[in-house]
Amino acid sequence: MLFGSSAVFPDLELVHYSEQFGQVPQTQILFGQGTVKIRIVNHGKLPTDPMTVSVSDFNVLMRQVGPPASVAKLKPDGSVEVTFKMDMVIPPPKSQLGQQQQFDDWKAQYASSHGVDLRGQMKWSGPPASTPMNDRREVRFYTGYGDSTACQEGSHTIGNSPPEKADCDADVCVTVDAVRRSIHQRLDCRVVGYAAFISGPGKAGEFATYGKARTSANGPVVDFTANTKITVASVSKAVTALAAIKSLAKKNVSLDAPIGPHLPKDWMVDPHVAAITFAELLAQKSGIRDYGNTTLDYAKLKTFFTQKVNPNAPTNCNLPSVIDPKDAIVSDPVDRTKYCYSNYNFAIFRILLPMVEGFQDTDPAQRAERLAAKYVKIVQANVFEPVGLKNVDCKPPMGSKSHALAYAFPGNAAGHDWGDNTLQCGADGWYLSVDDISRVLISLNRKDEKVLTDTQFKEMISRGLGWDLTGVGRYQYVEKNGKWSWGSTSVSTSILIFGPTSPGPAFLGVLFTNSDVVPEGIGAATVLQDAFLSAARSMP
Structure with missing residues (x-):
């Protein structure tokens, strides 16, 4: 047999996908159906070859009903539309409860799979x-929940998928293309805008972007790019931790030294507060039980850290909704060092770092402003300038x-501008782009010691200084996330180092979004972690 030249295939574009679920009238029979219409279009300069086209759901939630569609040759710019019917794939029964239990199991699988993943198969x-040698082609054209929207239709196909190669470090392999695709599938047309960065071990990495940093509701439309600045909320804690580790080392101050000598001299500090160490603050194990979900300016920090510690203070961590709880610092030596998330733990570094570096209090009336300005310069000098970044700020x-402004999806109403956060910066408030923070992470991952030495970075990881998560299940990773909301608007951010950092290098991930994610209502951390976990496998 002689094989012909390469096949000429068309492109597939989604026209519309819809779902229908219900119960057959006057019966107990439940049903789920889908209808998908696709456009088969020749964007090339040569006629396409004859072929058959079928649709499958990679998540095995829906199954095509009926045979493939036969498509004759298409001239350049020619197109034809084809409609396919699909039925839900009912899981096998687990009990005597019958179809209702199967239907509930299907819905649970639908939710965990984030909806359907529809792909078109073309066969010569x-x-x-x-x-020809290449007698088949597959195109992904819709992923998500429920009916497709205009944003997801037409030329907005996810595209053809070349073979994907996994990158591996010392412990885990990850298909980086699958991470990128997962982020696009989860977020495109479901947020106002985002930028992401994904990198394999020792690789330069790649950016993924979508949508708008500013919509027409705020004047001229601005695209969301890798260089778009956005307030990163609590990702700022990782930035503050990096600056603190480096600054303290330069001044020969131990991470385990007490903070008392480095607070303003006119603060009347309880001995239990004075004994808190820098490391305890950075690890969220300081005995502070107030979440600190309020504006932590200088006056607020002074009031909090000069309170009298009650030896009988409750040991529970307060929720973000509890503002200014009484007796929010624990003195018991065991309870004091239990993990409890608080913005106070990091906001106080706006005071501590300038004091450690010899702040001269020559103008007490302007102390708050001068301390904040000095803190910004310390972070710039220790974190951003070493990797070539200038004027990164709060x-x-x-x-x-x-x-980027904060929006409620789809961005039709005016977004919120967080403005100048300098006087409350530390636990939150920094304005970064995905490119900014990716450069910092790349430096840490390469162990070039521009930001931290290898020993300092290992200690940061092992002690959980500035991170939220340190390893889940069989995979090791650290992650820091943040979210700020104003009314119905929000921003959500996450940075991730996936895989062992020693000997390293590991995988890197960054994701910044400027709205809620519909319909799931999840944040950047969930999207980024799920993308890496679904694309990972352990080394054999």
């Missing part, structure tokens, strides 16, 4: 004697009309 159907760039 010309004369057998001329069969406020938008001067005169900026392009930094």
Whole structure:
């Protein structure tokens, strides 16, 4: 048999996908159906070959009803539309409860799979004697929950998928393309805008972006890019931790040293507060039980850290909704070092780092402003400038009309501008782009010691300084996330180092979004972690 030249396939575009679920009238029979219409279009300069086209759901939630569609040759710019019917794939029964239990199991699988993953399969159907080597082609054209929207239709196909190669470090293999695709599938047309960064071990990495940093509701439309500045909320804690580790080392101050000598001299500090160490603050194990979900300016920090510690203070961690609880610092030596998330633990570094570096209190009336300005310079000098970044700040760039605003999806209403956060920066408030923080993570991952030495970075990881998560299940990783909300608007951010950092290098991930994610209502951390976990496998 002689094989012909390469097949000429068209593109597949989604016209519309819809789902229908219900119960057959006057029966107990439940049903689930889907209807998908696709456009088969020739964007090339040559006629396409004859073929058959079928649709499958990679998540095995829906199954095509009926045979493939036969498509004749298409001239350049020619197109044809085809409609397919699909039925839900009912799981096998687990009990005597019958179809209702099966239906509930299907819905649970639907939710855990984040909806359907529809793909079109094209199979060459010309004369057998001329069969080409590439006689099949697959195109992903819809992933998600429920009916497709206009944003997901037309030319918004996810695209053809070349073979994917996994990258491996010392412990785990990850298909980076699958991570990127997962983020696109989860977020495209479901948030106002985002930027992401994904990198394999020792690789330069790649960016993925979608949507708008600013919509027409706030004047000229601005695309969300890898260089878009956005307030990163609590990802700022990782930034503060990096600066603290490096600054303390330069001044020969131990992470396990007490903070008392480095607080303003006119603060009347309880001995239990003075004994808190820098490491305890950075690890969220300081005995502070107030979440601190409020503006932590200088006056607020002074009031909190000069309170009298009650030896009988309750040991429970307060929820974010509890504002200014009484007796929010625990003195018991065992309870004091239990993990309890608090913004106070990091906001106080806006005071501590300048004091450690010899702040001269020559103008007490302007102490708050001068301490904040000094803190910003310390972070710039220790974290951002070593990797070539200038003027990274706790406020938008001067005169900026392009930094991301916070929106409620789909961004039809005006977004919220968080403005200048300098006087409350530390636990939150930094304005970063995905490119900014990716450069810092790349430096840490390469162990070039521009930001931290290898020993310092290992200690940061092992002690959980500045991170939220340190390893889940069979995979080791650290992650820091943040979210700020104003009314119905929100921003959500996450940075991730996936895989062992020693000997390393590991995988890196960054994701910043400027709205809620519909319909799931999840944040950047969930999207980023799920993307890596679903694309990972252990080394054999």
